[in-house]
Amino acid sequence: MEENKSHISYDNPYADTMNMKFVRKLPIPRDVKQEYPVPDALREVRSRNVRQIRDVLNGKSDKLLMIIGPCSADREDAVLEYLSRLRTVQDQTADKLVIVPRIYTNKPRTTGDGYKGMLHQPDPTGRPDVFRGILMIRDLHMRALTETGFSCADEMLYPENHRYLDDLLGYVAVGARSVENQGHRLTASGLDVPVGMKNPTSGDFSVMLNAITAAQHRHTFIYRGWEVESQGNPYAHAILRGYVNKHSQPLPNYHYEDLVRMADMYAAKDVTNRAVIIDTNHSNSGKQYLQQSRIAKEVMTQRRLNPEIRSLVKGFITESYLVDGCQKPEAAAVYGQSITDPCLGWEKTERLLFELAEMV
Numbered sequence: 001m002e003e004n005k006s007h008i009s010y011d012n013p014y015a016d017t018m019n020m021k022f023v024r025k026l027p028i029p030r031d032v033k034q035e036y037p038v039p040d041a042l043r044e045v046r047s048r049n050v051r052q053i054r055d056v057l058n059g060k061s062d063k064l065l066m067i068i069g070p071c072s073a074d075r076e077d078a079v080l081e082y083l084s085r086l087r088t089v090q091d092q093t094a095d096k097l098v099i100v101p102r103i104y105t106n107k108p109r110t111t112g113d114g115y116k117g118m119l120h121q122p123d124p125t126g127r128p129d130v131f132r133g134i135l136m137i138r139d140l141h142m143r144a145l146t147e148t149g150f151s152c153a154d155e156m157l158y159p160e161n162h163r164y165l166d167d168l169l170g171y172v173a174v175g176a177r178s179v180e181n182q183g184h185r186l187t188a189s190g191l192d193v194p195v196g197m198k199n200p201t202s203g204d205f206s207v208m209l210n211a212i213t214a215a216q217h218r219h220t221f222i223y224r225g226w227e228v229e230s231q232g233n234p235y236a237h238a239i240l241r242g243y244v245n246k247h248s249q250p251l252p253n254y255h256y257e258d259l260v261r262m263a264d265m266y267a268a269k270d271v272t273n274r275a276v277i278i279d280t281n282h283s284n285s286g287k288q289y290l291q292q293s294r295i296a297k298e299v300m301t302q303r304r305l306n307p308e309i310r311s312l313v314k315g316f317i318t319e320s321y322l323v324d325g326c327q328k329p330e331a332a333a334v335y336g337q338s339i340t341d342p343c344l345g346w347e348k349t350e351r352l353l354f355e356l357a358e359m360v
Contacts (some may be wrong), residue, residue, distance in 0.1 A: 046168065155173045
């Protein structure tokens with residue numbers, strides 16, 4: 001799929017009502033998929049991967065789910081090298097862990113400014129180019145599946161964009177700022193993969209549980225110009241990521257008392273496959289990324305102490321890349337180091353994965 005002009009400007013057909021410039025018409029997901037189809041053999045690989053994730057969430061498997069990878073997927077070569085290393089660890093821990101790499105191609109920005117991910121900026125230092133971004137993110141997820149056998153996770157920041165990747169993903173996350181949005185909840189109810197719903201930045205468990213309930217129910221709504229009827233997603237579940245108090249101080253919600261309260265509130269809801277994933281970064285670590293290993297191992301200890309917590313907590317989301325820390329996008333000189341939030345480097349990541357496998 002090619003576009004001859006790098007930047008095409010159209011007259012604004014809604015100039016009297018919309019304060020925006022319509023830059024170019026983008027290809028619809030169906031056309032992109034026809035141009036870049038997933039081969040049947042890879043469709044079966046994806047189906048097996050999704051079944052493995054579901055089996056952890058529904059309790060058929062007692063393996064630990066590890067959703068792990070860079071804060072943002074900034075460059076294809078480094079991401080694929082990271083995934084190839086994860087593949088080796090997955091093969092060595094296959095009886096204990098189900099690893100789902102993070103390839104997050106959309107990034108929420110608190111103020112709206114800054115690098116918004118590969119979809120918007122294929123070149124992190126260049127101008128936005130959404131057309132090229134659509135093709136790049138599909139190519140990256142396709143190469144991940146082809147070269148490493150992983151069906152990866154991505155954040156559903158924009159529900160209408162999900163169709164560009166829905167035949168490749170193995171897991172979807174709905175972020176803390178999106179979890180209260182009706183469009184995210186209803187779209188999640190129509191997905192065929194597990195969807196993790198984060199607690200909002202306020203930390204209110206009931207908001208997250210209401211989102212899970214909505215996502216597990218059937219709905220009729222408008223999606224990409226269609227009237228649709230979703231079937232409900234029985235694998236919508238909770239992600240605890242910490243919260244921020246009224247003084248803008250980050251506070252954790254992975255401690256024993258938090259998980260007991262979570263179990264009690266979950267039990268009162270009419271939902272299936274009650275499951276919790278612990279986000280080891282964000283407010284749980286206060287963005288002190290080196291604390292992620294300690295947090296994960298502390299929660300594993302809690303699982304040993306309390307059978308109810310063991311049954312509830314199914315795994316972790318961890319931010320990790322090739323090199324420790326982070327760097328500014330405009331001065332990114334270190335290959336494999338995050339250009340958004342700081343991440344664990346590879347040596348610490350590998351050690352953590354093997355240690356968690358021993359604790360399962």
